[in-house]
Amino acid sequence: MRRTSRPERKRAFTLVELLIVMAIIIILAGVILATSSYVQKKGARSRAEAEIAAMSAALENYKADNGIYPRGKSTAVPPSGTPVYPVAAKGTDEIDARSDVDSTTQIYQDTSRYLYEQLSGDFDLNLSTDPGNKSYFAFKESVLALIKDSSGKIVGLSHIKDPFGNSYGYSTAYQGNSAKGYNPTFDLWSTANETDSTRWIKNW
Numbered sequence: 687m688r689r690t691s692r693p694e695r696k697r698a699f700t701l702v703e704l705l706i707v708m709a710i711i712i713i714l715a716g717v718i719l720a721t722s723s724y725v726q727k728k729g730a731r732s733r734a735e736a737e738i739a740a741m742s743a744a745l746e747n748y749k750a751d752n753g754i755y756p757r758g759k760s761t762a763v764p765p766s767g768t769p770v771y772p773v774a775a776k777g778t779d780e781i782d783a784r785s786d787v788d789s790t791t792q793i794y795q796d797t798s799r800y801l802y803e804q805l806s807g808d809f810d811l812n813l814s815t816d817p818g819n820k821s822y823f824a825f826k827e828s829v830l831a832l833i834k835d836s837s838g839k840i841v842g843l844s845h846i847k848d849p850f851g852n853s854y855g856y857s858t859a860y861q862g863n864s865a866k867g868y869n870p871t872f873d874l875w876s877t878a879n880e881t882d883s884t885r886w887i888k889n890w
Contacts, residue, residue, distance in 0.1 A: 730849035733849045735887055738876065756804035757778050758800065759775050762809060762810075762842070777800070778872075780793060781857045782857065782859045783859070790852055795853050797857065798854050802843065802846050805825075806822075806823060813830075850879045854874065854876055855873065855874070859873070868890035872889075
């Protein structure tokens, strides 16, 4: 008599094996995320370095024409005509790279907006050079922190954004007091979301 062979039972994964596989997947996902974050941060730093170098070159051209580097306070007039800035805007002599480490503060935004005005020649903040003014630098809209109303209309400009989403720092404090700032010309920097100034991206 011929025996009928029983079909072999398929071996299932044990709970321990499933947990091991899940742990490996989690570890690999963590490695990928960490690598991606590192690459993004490195890319942002490289972009900030390039932007600082380009704005520094524009500042040298400005000085060649005007005999001085931009130094003063923002006089920007919003396109809407409605004031959207603090009445007492801070000037470039008032921001000190040695002590002002928070790039989200108003003084950063005020001085960064002033730098935009002087280099772009756009004092009306309509994203185009005003008649009779010279443009030393063409800012891409992506680097500008625009202020918009509920309908999406541009009503002002807050500051020049670094690749980390914060304001660039621009200071001439050393010219007013050599105990402040780093350069006798101008200081231009990105904090790169770091409170430790040795990790900033800067021109000194």
